[in-house]
Each structure stands twice: as C-alpha cells, then as structure tokens.
Amino acid sequence: MTANRQIVLAELPGGARLAPEHFRLNEAAVPTPGEGEALLKILYVSLDAANRAWMQGATYRSAINAGDVMAGGALAEVVESRDPSLKPGDLVFADTGWQEWAVLPAKKLQKIPRIEPLTNLLSVYGVAGQTAYFGLLECGRPKAGETVVVSAAAGSVGSIVGQIAKIKGCKVIGIAGGQAKCDLLVNELGFDAAVDYKAGNVFKALRAAAPDGVDVYFDNVGGDIFEAALFNMNTFGRIACCGAVSGYDGSAPPAGPRGVPGLIVTKRLNVQGFIVSDFYDRLQPALAELKGWVDSGKLKVREDVLEGLESLPGALIGLLAGENIGKRMVKVA
Numbered sequence: 001m002t003a004n005r006q007i008v009l010a011e012l013p014g015g016a017r018l019a020p021e022h023f024r025l026n027e028a029a030v031p032t033p034g035e036g037e038a039l040l041k042i043l044y045v046s047l048d049a050a051n052r053a054w055m056q057g058a059t060y061r062s063a064i065n066a067g068d069v070m071a072g073g074a075l076a077e078v079v080e081s082r083d084p085s086l087k088p089g090d091l092v093f094a095d096t097g098w099q100e101w102a103v104l105p106a107k108k109l110q111k112i113p114r115i116e117p118l119t120n121l122l123s124v125y126g127v128a129g130q131t132a133y134f135g136l137l138e139c140g141r142p143k144a145g146e147t148v149v150v151s152a153a154a155g156s157v158g159s160i161v162g163q164i165a166k167i168k169g170c171k172v173i174g175i176a177g178g179q180a181k182c183d184l185l186v187n188e189l190g191f192d193a194a195v196d197y198k199a200g201n202v203f204k205a206l207r208a209a210a211p212d213g214v215d216v217y218f219d220n221v222g223g224d225i226f227e228a229a230l231f232n233m234n235t236f237g238r239i240a241c242c243g244a245v246s247g248y249d250g251s252a253p254p255a256g257p258r259g260v261p262g263l264i265v266t267k268r269l270n271v272q273g274f275i276v277s278d279f280y281d282r283l284q285p286a287l288a289e290l291k292g293w294v295d296s297g298k299l300k301v302r303e304d305v306l307e308g309l310e311s312l313p314g315a316l317i318g319l320l321a322g323e324n325i326g327k328r329m330v331k332v333a
C-alpha cells in the first residue's frame with residue numbers, strides 16, 4: 001500500500017465525443033484518514049451514462065473539472081476507520097472517484113450488507129436496481145394489463161424496469177439497439193416484444209408492437225425515441241424521465257420532441273423526472289422486494305464486469321456506445 005493509482009480527467013471533452021485522450025493515469029500517495037473519516041479500498045467502480053453528463057456542468061451533483069480525479073460511485077471496503085460507525089471489513093457505497101484508495105467522511109458513506117456475489121450490490125441492489133424500482137413503481141405507477149415501454153432496455157436500469165413491469169402483470173416492450181439485444185430481451189428476460197431503434201422508424205415499429213397505445217413509458221435516452229414514445233401514449237399515460245443519454249456525448253443536440261406542450265395537455269399526460277435519492281426513505285422495503293424477486297428467479301440479473309483500473313476510460317466510452325448488456329462495472333481489486 002505505497003501508491004494510489006487514479007484516473008484523472010485530463011481535459012473536458014466539450015462538444016466532442018469522449019475519447020481515451022481525455023483521461024490520464026496518475027499516481028498519488030495513499031491518503032490517511034482524519035477524525036470522522038475512513039480509508040477505503042475500492043473494489044468495483046460503477047459505470048453510468050451520467051458520468052458523461054457530469055462533464056457538461058453541474059447537475060444534481062457538482063461538475064467535474066479538468067485535473068480532477070474522475071468522479072464515480074464504487075463499492076468499497078473499509079480498511080481503517082476513525083469513526084465509531086464503521087469498522088475494518090465493512091462494505092460501503094460511495095462517490096470515491098476512479099482510484100484504488102480513497103478517504104471520505106463516514107457521513108458520506110452508505111454502509112451496505114455483504115451479499116454474494118458482491119457485484120449484485122452495484123447492479124440489482126445498487127443504484128441501477130433502485131432507480132428501476134422507484135422510477136417505474138413510483139413515477140410510472142403501472143397497473144396489471146397496461147402496456148409499458150422502456151428505452152435502453154438492455155442496459156443496467158432498463159433491463160430491470162422491464163422485468164419488474166412483467167412481475168406486475170404488464171405487457172412490456174423494450175427499445176434497444178441491434179437484433180441481438182432485442183432477442184435477449186424477449187428470449188431471456190421475458191419482454192413481450194422489442195423494437196430495434198437501429199432498424200428504422202421507431203414510431204411505426206412501436207405502433208405495431210403496441211397497437212392499443214402505451215400507458216407507461218420509462219425514458220432513458222430522450223431525443224427521437226422519447227418523441228416516438230410520446231406520440232404513442234394513451235390518454236392519462238405516465239412518463240418516467242430517468243436519463244437522456246442521446247444528448248450526453250457529442251456535439252449534436254438530440255432532435256425533438258416536438259409539439260410536447262399541446263400533446264401533454266390534450267392527452268393529460270404525467271411526465272415526471274426523478275433521481276433515486278428522492279426515494280431513499282423507502283429504500284429498505286424496496287431492497288427486500290428486489291431480493292425476493294431475485295431469489296425466486298422472477299428477476300434475472302445481467303452484469304458486464306471488466307477488469308483493472310486502467311480499463312475504466314474505455315469502459316465508459318463503450319457504455320456510451322451501447323456495448324454493454326446489463327450493469328457495466330470495473331473490478332479494481
């Protein structure tokens with residue numbers, strides 16, 4: 001434990017697509033915890049499309065600047081604690097950044113139980129699973145027999161959203177890129193249908209898959225796909241806005257959606273944005289229900305685990321390009 005390897009954001013990408021040259025590998029001293037702090041060994045780093053959005057400016061968290069250790073959540077183990085609430089060996093989730101070691105105040109650490117495999121603590125029991133659960137059930141409010149559509153359906157959040165909707169008795173349609181992902185949604189995860197947005201007109205494909213309209217749309221991408229879903233919504237439909245990955249990477253802003261205000265009024269749509277921390281007062285019952293579904297086999301967990309701190313830049317670039325199926329993360333230690 002003599003050095004702390006870090007991935008630093010060498011320069012902001014601005015309107016360019018994220019590339020390896022925007023990062024550099026740095027080496028620093030292993031930090032020492034002060035009073036009320038803990039030294040953490042990072043085990044797995046979570047990769048999320050929001051990592052790219054943070055480079056564009058302040059969102060629900062502060063912006064990342066050139067020269068900063070790249071921000072990101074991670075599953076970590078307490079090695080040394082100077083706070084009575086934590087002891088060596090405890091597992092925590094925290095915004096540690098992309099590095100091997102971190103020191104953070106105990107009050108900023110979310111202590112979590114040790115569940116095997118540990119990767120599930122970043123996927124189905126982590127932010128991805130929690131986002132899917134609360135976004136669908138609290139914002140989408142699906143009822144049995146309704147039609148639910150989810151975009152980025154083969155990703156970390158979308159793959160769980162669709163399965164929860166099926167558990168709740170809904171017809172589920174996923175939107176994903178490529179026939180392989182669409183086949184996986186239907187054949188492995190139990191979706192009723194899948195639309196390949198790379199194959200052509202999403203509006204027409206969605207109309208064919210959901211001839212009776214859409215009651216709930218869970219949006220991860222924004223842009224043209226949001227528009228296609230919007231114009232297929234039923235009266236009194238609900239839209240849960242989770243992310244807008246189509247506008248995160250690159251200089252061209254996403255097109256659409258057009259005619260939104262009038263359509264929302266005439267169809268009396270409920271459009272709700274959210275972040276998962278809005279619902280943390282209900283976290284424990286949600287995790288218990290998720291675990292019950294996993295243990296019973298009703299909810300399948302798909303994960304995409306890469307190896308090594310140095311693979312983090314490429315892993316994020318690949319995620320933004322849609323390489324992953326399920327939750328992508330990097331094993332650091």
